[in-house]
Amino acid sequence: MPRIGVLIDNNTLDDHLAREHGLSLVILLDSGDRWLWDTGQSGIFFDNARAMGIDLAQLSGLALSHGHYDHTGGLDRLWRETDFTGPIYGHPAVMTGRYACSCCSPPRAIGLRTVNRQRLASQLIPVSDTARLGPGLTMVTNITRQAGNFEPIQGFYLDPLGRTTDTIPDDTALVLETGYGPVLILGCCHSGLENTCDHIAVNLGINRFHALIGGLHLKSAKPNHIEETLQTITRFGFSEVYAGHCTGTHAISSLSDALPGKIHPMGSGLLLTFPPSGHSTT
Known part of the structure; x- marks a missing residue:
């Protein structure tokens, strides 16, 4: 059965596991494929993985949600511990300087x-549209941004003087097919949830999801953005929402009040198991 494990998050569900401002998930497929989604900020995700009994030595690959430090800071630890030589999937702009x-x-x-930018470049497989990572696991990039829709990109720039806005075009998402329906896996959702779901609906034909896990970057969001x-959660039929990392406590509280029973705690140590699916997103 496909499983998703939270290796590091801003919060922890187990006092024996570390937490930090960062995100790293492991995705275990029925095929035996084992994918890492981001590496957190410091590399401490690796210690949590060991404590959770999850072996990262035989990864099928790594997928990067975008190029911010709190999602890529554990790359050097991964290389040091496992000499990981597999594919690293990400948008072509994932190595861009950010401020x-x-x-x-x-x-x-x-x-x-990372101190190994050359090694990253040699392992990077650029994804400018969609890519099938494994049976029932698809990466989605170049998410269409509709004018007027929320996209949390405020305060991000491509230069240290703050002159050129960074729209974070490398923001990506994963879709995991399960027996309950598709699961949407996010990093920070800088494209905005509505844009992300609409893009997936158009490009993958998915109009309903079972669950969502990851960050929604609503910490400084206005009430209309929430x-x-x-x-969007209602329109796309999400039954379970595990929102963590950059979502923000106020936003999580607002979501919980409006959607009782659908919003669940997320943190280091969370392990979700789903029934297998008979089909894939591609």
């Missing part, structure tokens, strides 16, 4: 955190 600026703090670099997210 965050605000009126209250000086600019800071928030891009890739409402848009709520409407």
